[in-house]
Amino acid sequence: MKELFPAKQVIGFVFSLILTAVALTVYFLDMSFEMGITILLVTAFIQAALQLVFFMHAGESEDKKAIYTNVYYGIAIALVTVFGTLLTLIWGYM
Amino acid sequence: MKIDHSQPLEYGTHQNQMNILGFWIFLGAEIMLFGTLFASYFTLENGVGNGPSGAEIFEITPVLMETIILLTSSFTIGLATHAMRINNKKATLAFLAITLVLGLSFLSVEVYEFIHYYHVGATLQTSGFTAILLTTLGTHGAHVTFGLFWGFFILLQIKKRGFTPETTNKSFIFSLYWHFLDVVWIFIFSFIYLKGMM
Numbered sequence: 555m556k557e558l559f560p561a562k563q564v565i566g567f568v569f570s571l572i573l574t575a576v577a578l579t580v581y582f583l584d585m586s587f588e589m590g591i592t593i594l595l596v597t598a599f600i601q602a603a604l605q606l607v608f609f610m611h612a613g614e615s616e617d618k619k620a621i622y623t624n625v626y627y628g629i630a631i632a633l634v635t636v637f638g639t640l641l642t643l644i645w646g647y648m
Numbered sequence: 649m650k651i652d653h654s655q656p657l658e659y660g661t662h663q664n665q666m667n668i669l670g671f672w673i674f675l676g677a678e679i680m681l682f683g684t685l686f687a688s689y690f691t692l693e694n695g696v697g698n699g700p701s702g703a704e705i706f707e708i709t710p711v712l713m714e715t716i717i718l719l720t721s722s723f724t725i726g727l728a729t730h731a732m733r734i735n736n737k738k739a740t741l742a743f744l745a746i747t748l749v750l751g752l753s754f755l756s757v758e759v760y761e762f763i764h765y766y767h768v769g770a771t772l773q774t775s776g777f778t779a780i781l782l783t784t785l786g787t788h789g790a791h792v793t794f795g796l797f798w799g800f801f802i803l804l805q806i807k808k809r810g811f812t813p814e815t816t817n818k819s820f821i822f823s824l825y826w827h828f829l830d831v832v833w834i835f836i837f838s839f840i841y842l843k844g845m846m
């Protein structure tokens with residue numbers, strides 16, 4: 555039975571639950587908007603990285619380089635889209 | 649067909665390696681797709697018009713249930729991949745089945761949530777905010793629904809054919825897809841729900 559629950563996966567799962575609990579503090583505790591968003595940004599990106607490395611085995615095959623390059627490319631485009639939109643359509647008019 | 653036994657079976661052939669790389673490229677495109685949805689959400693979230701705002705319609709209980717269910721299913725699909733690598737067919741099928749049941753539970757809670765939104769007057773046509781909210785949640789939900797069918801057919805194939813270079817490759821790729829849906833949900837949970845209720 556024990557060999558079905560490798561430490562790496564269990565630790566990854568426990569960490570993701572802890573990060574979710576930390577993210578929840580923005581709902582249950584009273585804090586400023588800036589503080590809350592900072593906590594959410596940190597917990598969300600750590601948790602995404604955790605899934606990628608612990609669960610998705612991103613670094614274990616021969617084409618590791620191609621896989622990471624492609625994922626970073628996707629993330630970069632997504633971030634430019636989100637922050638570029640915020641910059642041109644929201645923040646510029648505040 | 650040349651099988652490299654120094655690698656896990658799902659990587660064992662050249663074709664398999666290419667399938668996995670190809671799927672990562674697809675996931676890269678999916679990251680960008682959800683990036684555009686989030687960009688639109690942040691643009692439209694204050695456009696509530698005469699409709700309700702996020703703080704008025706979001707409920708913490710179903711959202712928390714969905715999050716924990718999806719996180720757990722991401723864990724169990726990881727265990728299924730591990731069981732596959734140690735050549736334990738029974739455990740692989742069990743973990744895959746648990747993952748699908750959790751996926752179905754997630755979807756049931758989401759359907760409940762959508763019905764709740766409808767009853768409080770937040771439909772696709774109410775305001776810019778509700779339109780982009782339901783589009784973003786719906787796109788994620790549609791991915792989960794598709795994944796349920798996909799996963800179910802893979803379960804049947806492994807049951808029937810056992811572990812072959814094809815079935816292990818398919819179920820590994822399915823596990824990548826499922827983990828990806830969990831990653832997207834983490835961002836929905838943080839930047840749509842928690843940010844909205846803060």
